[in-house]
Structures are given as structure tokens and as C-alpha cells.
Amino acid sequence: MLPPSPLKQTIEKTVREEWGRILACLVKSIGNLQLAEDSLQDALVAALSHWSTHGLPDAPDAWLLTTARRRAIDRLRRDRRFSQKQVEISYIADIENAFREEPDSSAIPVKRLEMIFTCCHPALERKTQVALTLRTLGGLSTEEIATAFLDKPQAMAQRLVRAKKKIALAAIPYEIPDSDLLPERIASVLSVLYLIFNEGYSASSGDSPVRVELCDEAIRLARIVGQLLPDETEIAGLLR
Template identity: 50%
Template sequence: MPGGPVAEVERVFRAEYGRAVAVLVRRFGDIEIAEEAVQDAFAAAVERWPATGVPPSPAGWIITTARNRVIDRFRREASREDRHAQAALLYTAEEPAEEDPVHDDRLRLIFTCCHPALAPASQVALTLRLLGGLTTTEIAGAFLVTEPAMAQRLVRAKGKIRDARIPYRVPKDADLPDRLKPVLSVVYLIFNEGYTASSGERLIREDLCAEAVRLGRLLAELMPDEPEVKGLLALMLLTESRRAARATRDGGLVLLPDQDRGLWDHDLVAEGQALVRQCLRHGRPGPYQIQAAINAVHSDAPVAAATDWSQILRLYNQLLALSPSPVVALNRAVAVAEVEGPGAGLALVDSLDLGGFHLFHAVRADLLRRLGRDSEAALAYEAAIARTENAAERDFLRRGLQSLNRA
């Protein structure tokens, strides 16, 4: 097996961590205990699989080992008289009855983490930790906070779920709309982390992309009349359709204008565009629907030069009015640069307070290069390089800087 048992442990971790945690939460009802047991099971796999070989069902081995760890823990605690009844109940209980039509542990866990009793930032962070398998460091970076602060936030969120006895289930139909916004946000963040990993050597984490799309399809089945659900699914499908063209054979980043569009997955393009048309018929535009429409315009162009940037700019105007944020404004500035020229785009970029965001500096570098302001562009490239943790992005930016030095 290429890479050997340790590499297989890493693959199974990326693919199955969230499902294993979700299965144990359903079985035992405690997120912290479930997460610790799954982590212990993966640690055991690192020790054992090199000697015993990878088991026929690696994911099953992890879940079984983790479940046995929890049972052993409760048996030890059952020796303490004050915990005997509770522990005995937990490790001998029958599997809980299915109370909702969605038989998916990970979707249940998302709705649990996105309960309104938790602060919105904690909802997203906890789900990324449990479902995406992201490290506390990666999540802290996404929220622009320190790792200790994020660790404390995660501990508090898990404690609140436990102490408030927040139910582990998909809410009833009447409660779904109120819970939808953070759930969609979490699924999209999982997809984004997969599409461009925030750190590490690989540009793309295919496992997270696939998981986010799977959850998006489940949500679309659960809530077929919610246009933002369709919009999110369309956005992910249209973005995912370009994955094969986004990297060179050696893993280098390829930007959208330089991609070989023949490598795009045209079945995903067609499915995404069909969903966008369905969203238009609803007549209730939302941020995900507009972003999907922007990507649909990109996918309509047979070559980059044929892109209808005026239409994209109109959509960004609508998105900025509906969901104003510095990142949306940055993306709109890129569209302005295509329609009105790099000078107009740069003026908008320089008005934004995004100094800690590597893409802000990367966009500035490109616009300054196009304006012939090479020395300023070099400084912007250096600032972008210093702020990205992804090796593929860093290499791409270094090539841009080197091209300036050769000019």
C-alpha cells in the first residue's frame, strides 16, 4: 500500500473522523467523551497498524475501538458508587430510537452544534472541529484569534451542550428555518477548507469537499423549498467542478483565468447551473444564491476572455448590498478591475481594512503589477507570502515575486 499504515491512518482520519465522533455522540450522548475516545482510537491505530497491518475495515476498526474505550471508561467510573447508575445506563442502553427522517449522524451533529443556545461563532467553530476534523490552530486562524482563546471557546461550547442537555437530532420542520443560517455557514466553511486548505502542503482536501457536498445534498432533500439551501449546493458544485484544473501535476496552484476548461467536470457544471435557475424562480435572492450565480457566469464562458465581467460586477453589487463584508468588497474590487481597469480596482482595495488577510495582499500585488508599479507589487507579494500557511499558495506567490525580479 502506497505510504504504508501510517499514511492510511492519516487518510482514514481525514475521511472518517467526523463520522466516528458523530456515531459515538449518538451512542453515548457526550461530545467531549466521544471526541476523546476517537482521538485515542486513532492514536492506537498509529501504534498498532504498522505491526498488525491495516484492518479490512479501517473506519469500522476506529469506531469499534473508540466505542470500547468509552465502555471501559464507564465501567471504571461505575466502581464509584455515586456514578454507578449513570454509567451503567450509558454503557448498557439500547441504541436510541430514530426520531427524525434524516438517518445521518453527521447532519444531526451539525444541528446539535448549531443550537441557538450557543453563540454563532461557537456554533461554527465547534462544528468545524468535530465534523471537519480541523485542528484548534486551523480554526483559530480562520477566526483570527489566538489558539488558547479558541480552545477555551470550544471547551465552553461542548460544556454548554452537555449541561443544557441540547438534543442530538435534526429539529422539527417548524424549527428548521431558525437553525438554517449557521448550518449553511458551517457546511460552506467545511467546503472552503477543503477547496483551499488553510495550512499544510496540499492545496486541496478532497475529503472535506466531498463531505460538504454530501451534507449539502442532504440539506436540499430535507428542505427542498429553501432557495438558500439550493444556492449553497449550486455554489459548491460549480466550484468543485473546477477542481481538476486548479492544480498542476506537481500540486501547483492554477488561477481561474489560466485553467484548462476542458478539465472541468461538465456534469457538475450542468447540475449547478440547473440549481441556479431553480433559485431564480423562487424570487428570494440570498448570499449563497448570488455567489452561485457569479460562479455560473464564470462557467458559461468557454474561455477566460469571454467572461461577462459586467454581469459579475452587477451580481457583486447585489451581494455587497445584501451581505456587506470586507471580503465581499475585495472580491467586488477584482470585478471592478476587470471592467474599469486595475487602477479603479486598486483604489477600492486600498480602502479596505484587511491587512491580516493574505488574499488582500495577493490581489494588491497583482493589480500593482498590472499597473507597472513593480517595487510596490514586490512588497505586496512579500506581505501575502508571510501571511499564508498553505504551501501551494505560498509557492504561487513566490513565483509571482520572482517574475517581477526577472523583469
């Protein structure tokens, strides 16, 4: 077997590190997790062919974000019902305006934090919270998450689709919760991160690399939360 090409490695690295950041940013402006995820996938496919002929861009993450946004608008336009729906026309206009107004990347950390709270919302089952956090913020594939849970990929895929539907239909917000809700919601986020870590740790004597990766993922996410909410001692405690 050939070793992976440097380009492919760079793309994989970018995806691992930036997936959550870019997705969080997309969701905030598009308001739909499923659409954001599909559009980011589109952008990755485009990146693979574009970067291999034109070389790596200076800022791969910004490239992916811009491309994903265009794809999101394309996807909405392609929707057959689009022409009949006045609501969606104004929706697209809103998205386009939001893109223009929004200075890129500076607001991303906050958006990622907002998305952790969405994924760990108590209106979702705990197992779903963990899976959704790994998918949207950890950038793990549905197959990897299914392996971690010893689930069938199809069942995990359905669970994630159901969760995204509930977030959209019940209007689970993409917001940092109000201060009165914050302690309870942080506890929920920390439980999820702890479960992700444990899932990896308890299996780390085995030979499955995915699970060791879960430990790293939990620590990485906990650090992000810690950086974004420096006053929360519970988070520092988790990392100790």
C-alpha cells in the same frame, strides 16, 4: 525529512474522511461530545500501533468506531466516582445495550446530520458554531481552527470546551429539529457552511494551505447536508 509512511497517510486520510461520521455515531450512543472525542482520540492512538504491526483492517472506520466505544466504556469505568454512582452504572448498561441493538454504519449518515444541527444550534455563538462544526464534522485540529480564526490555540480550545459543556448541561439535543424549527435551523447550518467557505476563499490568495482546505471542507459538508436533505433547495443553491 522522511516522506510520510503509507500507513500514516492512510490513517490521516481515514481521519479526514471518517472523523465526523464516527464521532457522530459515538456521540449518539454515548450522549457526551467530550467523552466521544476523547475516546476517538484514544482509538486513533491504538490504531497507529495496532495497524503498523497487524496491517490495515478491512474497514478502518468500523475498527475505529468499535475501539472508540470500548475506550468510552473504559473511561467511564475508570472514573473514580463511578463506584458510588448508581446512575452511571445504569448509564453504562444503556450504552452497552445501545451498541448491541444498533446495526452498524447504516444509521451513520443520519447521525452526522443530527450532529451538524447540534453544532450549529442557535444557543451557541456563531463563531463557536463554525469552530465546533470544523472540529467535530471536519475533523480539523484545534490548532488548525485557531489558525483559521487567527486565534491562539489555547483560546480556541477553551471555546470548544465551553461549547461542549453547554451542549451537555443545557441538553442541546442531538436531533434533526422538528419541521416547524427546521427552516430556521437549516438557515443557521447554511450560514456556518458559508462562513467556513468564505474564511477559506478570502484568504486563498495567501499561501496558507489550511484556508484553501476550509473551502473544500465547506463544500464537502454542504454536499453531505444536501444528500441527507435532498428536498431542501437552499442547500442546492449554496453549492451552485
